[in-house]
Amino acid sequence: xxxxxxxxxxxxxxxxxxxxxxxxxxxxxxxxxxxxxxxxxxxxxxxxxxxxxxxxxxxxxxxxxxxxxxxxxxxxxxxxxxxxxxxxxxxxxxxxxxxxxxxxxxxxxxxxxxxxxxxxxxxxxxxxxxxxxxxxxxxxxxxxxxxxxxxxxxxxxxxxxxxxxxxxxxxxxxxxxxxxxxxxxxxxxxxxxxxxxxxxxxxxxxxxxxxxxxxxxxxxxxxxxxxxxxxxxxxxxxxxxxxxxxxxxxxxxxxxxxxxxxxxxxxxxxxxxxxxxxxxxxxxxxxxxxxxxxxxxxxxxxxxxxxxxxxxxxxxxxxxxxxxxxxxxxxxxxxxxxxxxxxxxxxxxxxxxxxxxxxxxxxxxxxxxxxxxxxxxxxxxxxxxxxxxxxxxxxxxxxxxxxxxxxxxxxxxxxxxxxxxxxxxxxxxxxxxxxxxxxxxxxxxxxxxxxxxxxxxxxxxxxxxxxxxxxxxxxxxxxxxxxxxxxxxxxxxxxxxxxxxxxxxxxxxxxxxxxxxxxxxxxxxxxxxxxxxxxxxxxxxxxxxxxxxxxxxxxxxxxxxxxxxxxxxxxxxxxxxxxxxxxxxxxxxxxxxxxxxxxxxxxxxxxxxxxxxxxxxxxxxxxxxxxxxxxxxxxxxxxxxxxxxxxxxxxxxx
Amino acid sequence: xxxxxxxxxxxxxxxxxxxxxxxxxxxxxxxxxxxxxxxxxxxxxxxxxxxxxxxxxxxxxxxxxxxxxxxxxxxxxxxxxxxxxxxxxxxxxxxxxxxxxxxxxxxxxxxx
Ligand code: HEM
Ligand SMILES: [Cu+2]
Numbered sequence: 001x002x003x004x005x006x007x008x009x010x011x012x013x014x015x016x017x018x019x020x021x022x023x024x025x026x027x028x029x030x031x032x033x034x035x036x037x038x039x040x041x042x043x044x045x046x047x048x049x050x051x052x053x054x055x056x057x058x059x060x061x062x063x064x065x066x067x068x069x070x071x072x073x074x075x076x077x078x079x080x081x082x083x084x085x086x087x088x089x090x091x092x093x094x095x096x097x098x099x100x101x102x103x104x105x106x107x108x109x110x111x112x113x114x115x116x117x118x119x120x121x122x123x124x125x126x127x128x129x130x131x132x133x134x135x136x137x138x139x140x141x142x143x144x145x146x147x148x149x150x151x152x153x154x155x156x157x158x159x160x161x162x163x164x165x166x167x168x169x170x171x172x173x174x175x176x177x178x179x180x181x182x183x184x185x186x187x188x189x190x191x192x193x194x195x196x197x198x199x200x201x202x203x204x205x206x207x208x209x210x211x212x213x214x215x216x217x218x219x220x221x222x223x224x225x226x227x228x229x230x231x232x233x234x235x236x237x238x239x240x241x242x243x244x245x246x247x248x249x250x251x252x253x254x255x256x257x258x259x260x261x262x263x264x265x266x267x268x269x270x271x272x273x274x275x276x277x278x279x280x281x282x283x284x285x286x287x288x289x290x291x292x293x294x295x296x297x298x299x300x301x302x303x304x305x306x307x308x309x310x311x312x313x314x315x316x317x318x319x320x321x322x323x324x325x326x327x328x329x330x331x332x333x334x335x336x337x338x339x340x341x342x343x344x345x346x347x348x349x350x351x352x353x354x355x356x357x358x359x360x361x362x363x364x365x366x367x368x369x370x371x372x373x374x375x376x377x378x379x380x381x382x383x384x385x386x387x388x389x390x391x392x393x394x395x396x397x398x399x400x401x402x403x404x405x406x407x408x409x410x411x412x413x414x415x416x417x418x419x420x421x422x423x424x425x426x427x428x429x430x431x432x433x434x435x436x437x438x439x440x441x442x443x444x445x446x447x448x449x450x451x452x453x454x455x456x457x458x459x460x461x462x463x464x465x466x467x468x469x470x471x472x473x474x475x476x477x478x479x480x481x482x483x484x485x486x487x488x489x490x491x492x493x494x495x496x497x498x499x500x501x502x503x504x505x506x507x508x509x510x511x512x513x514x515x516x517x518x519x520x521x522x523x524x525x526x527x528x529x530x531x532x533x534x535x536x537x538x539x540x541x542x543x544x545x546x547x548x549x550x551x552x553x554x555x556x557x558x559x560x561x562x563x564x565x566x567x568x569x570x571x572x573x574x575x576x577x578x579x580x581x582x583x584x585x586x587x588x589x590x591x592x593x594x595x596x597x598x599x600x601x602x603x604x605x606x607x608x609x610x611x612x613x614x615x616x617x618x619x620x621x622x623x624x625x626x627x628x629x630x631x632x633x634x635x636x637x638x639x640x641x642x643x644x645x646x647x648x649x650x651x652x653x654x
Numbered sequence: 655x656x657x658x659x660x661x662x663x664x665x666x667x668x669x670x671x672x673x674x675x676x677x678x679x680x681x682x683x684x685x686x687x688x689x690x691x692x693x694x695x696x697x698x699x700x701x702x703x704x705x706x707x708x709x710x711x712x713x714x715x716x717x718x719x720x721x722x723x724x725x726x727x728x729x730x731x732x733x734x735x736x737x738x739x740x741x742x743x744x745x746x747x748x749x750x751x752x753x754x755x756x757x758x759x760x761x762x763x764x765x766x
Binding site for chain 1: 731733736743744747750751754755757758759760761
């Protein structure tokens with residue numbers, strides 16, 4: 001077993017100095033947090049204002065913080081791997097340790113960095129963009145967050161207790177089965193993903209209901225901002241794709257803890273079925289994290305070119321086409337499994353077809369910029385950087401889609417370069433554009449440009465230096481998930497360059513974090529609520545928006561409502577008039593979503609170690625909490641008119 | 655008013671007065687259906703092929719129980735019939751997943 005000598009189901013992972021260092025820093029950080037909270041008497045504040053909140057804006061902030069922390073955690077994993085691979089025959093990481101690190105890196109980046117990041121943006125922007133006061137089911141929204149949070153905790157705990165999973169982020173059977181992978185690590189993977197997955201499905205339903213049912217009067221579907229449209233497409237994908245993952249994980253878990261044989265050959269099971277089901281979710285997942293980034297780019301390009309988006313209808317329909325066609329391509333992840341000519345041809349052609357709507361979008365962004373009055377602010381910089389990166393990644397994706405050629409590329413560094421180009425150049429760049437774009441709306445101040453530009457260039461140069469050489473390495477025969485390689489393969493120089501690039505991105509991350517800290521103290525305050533001269537409704541509100549968002553729900557007549565009103569000099573129509581203000585109906589905070597998260601965590605932990613008493617106790621608490629909720633009749637309240645008037649006056653809007 | 659579906663359908667604000675017969679019947683039915691298929695699976699009460707078909711049949715019944723007794727498919731609001739669109743999309747994706755998976759798993763007729 002690992003790094004470490006697990007006294008087979010022994011609890012604490014021991015044996016490696018790197019690990020003791022990490023353990024010590026985790027303990028120190030926790031003690032530090034507890035100390036600060038106690039010293040400044042902040043426990044009550046934390047509980048009342050954050051842990052029990054059902055406000056979409058605060059839930060969004062919590063998702064955002066979690067996503068950035070997880071980017072740091074999984075980014076550290078990435079740097080450790082690149083350090084190991086910088087030169088041949090190194091012993092910085094052993095083979096088992098390397099396996100664990102690429103597994104946690106991939107799993108955390110996808111589930112606990114990219115997913116919460118898109119949920120953060122949905123929470124932050126969608127209700128404000130459509131003129132709503134919260135999401136359709138605020139209480140469920142809080143449950144989703146806590147399921148994500150405790151799922152993430154469970155996976156990260158594996159690092160200290162029991163040992164990390166090590167079968168790859170895909171966790172293929174039969175490798176991930178009990179026979180080849182005993183010990184609790186893989187159970188941690190299965191249960192933590194199962195728990196967050198439930199939260200993700202709930203979020204998908206919640207936001208689809210919000211967007212379809214809670215738009216301000218007059219906002220027809222074709223008047224919705226494109227970011228909101230991208231969230232529609234994303235949520236359709238979430239609702240139909242995540243159940244496939246839930247089933248695959250559940251069956252593998254039953255195999256592991258109850259001795260079933262869904263995925264083990266010797267009792268008639270079919271390990272390929274796991275791979276098949278994983279990718280039925282897995283390919284749509286790529287678009288689940290990418291489509292919101294498309295939405296962000298559409299908002300940013302229009303705003304910073306001061307033009308309406310080119311081809312709005314084509315943008316909407318291409319996103320919807322993507323959300324359907326991306327269900328029909330999953331087998332391109334296992335062309336080499338032996339599906340045969342007809343299967344491979346079908347999935348190859350379907351995969352290439354996806355390039356068409358995606359290409360349409362790229363052209364539309366460029367036509368929007370054409371002859372626009374472009375302002376190179378941070379969100380726009382990230383958007384412009386995205387385009388060449390995405391085009392390169394898309395081109396290599398098309399190459400991978402050619403089934404016979406994929407036999408060469410499959411599981412090589414060519415693939416690693418391709419998917420990082422999509423995931424960093426597409427998703428992460430998009431999230432960064434959004435971070436700079438909506439930051440003032442969320443926190444009331446603008447992120448500093450100078451720090452932002454330094455971070456931008458470190459990230460961008462680092463990205464190409466790190467990943468372009470990997471295309472070549474892949475063609476030279478270097479396989480993915482290799483913990484080391486011999487000298488004399490001709491791979492050394494390229495690997496070394498790649499590692500330099502990785503560290504440049506690491507510096508980029510630190511500069512970015514530094515810029516955030518700097519801006520907290522010195523950043524320009526956003527007093528107008530509209531720092532970018534925006535086009536959509538959220539920019540008509542003060543920054544940060546009041547608790548109830550809109551004192552009076554606006555009536556919509558135009559796609560770029562706020563922009564149009566500004567052009568006509570009629571901004572005041574979106575200000576509340578005292579006679580229109582009525583008591584505002586809002587949901588009450590609740591401790592139950594947090595407690596449900598705790599109960600899921602306990603149940604999950606119990607299943608990981610086959611401690612069924614704990615597992616049963618956790619499940620029992622979940623049922624009790626659901627029951628208590630269903631008999632709760634006072635889950636809402638009204639904000640009186642006086643208070644609304646008072647708040648709006650203080651904001652200078654009355 | 656918070657313009658949520660919750661408050662409109664009265665779940666959040668007004669209290670349901672009626673006894674939730676639908677819920678209770680659905681609950682009992684789903685327990686019976688699940689229990690029966692579990693019994694078949696655990697006791698090998700039927701041969702493999704027969705058991706498979708019976709369990710599939712029970713699963714389909716279960717879908718109807720869920721949709722009509724819990725999920726309010728028959729209720730509707732103003733606006734487009736979202737639940738019908740949702741069901742159609744669901745049907746398309748389920749057919750795709752099941753059909754294509756079976757196709758892939760025949761491995762070009764070389765394995766079974
Ligand atoms: C900060 C820059 C990043 C660097 C330097 C980096 C580096 C790496 C390395 C060295 C590997 C292992 C390759 C192997 O041995 O096969 C890897 C795998 C992976 N990375 Fe990253 N990565 C970065 C960012 C990301 C991001 C942002 C995502 C997703 C949003 C991501 C997703 C993955 C996945 C899914 C794997 C595959 C894990 C597996 O093989 O099971 N990475 N990355
Ligand atoms: Cu794919």
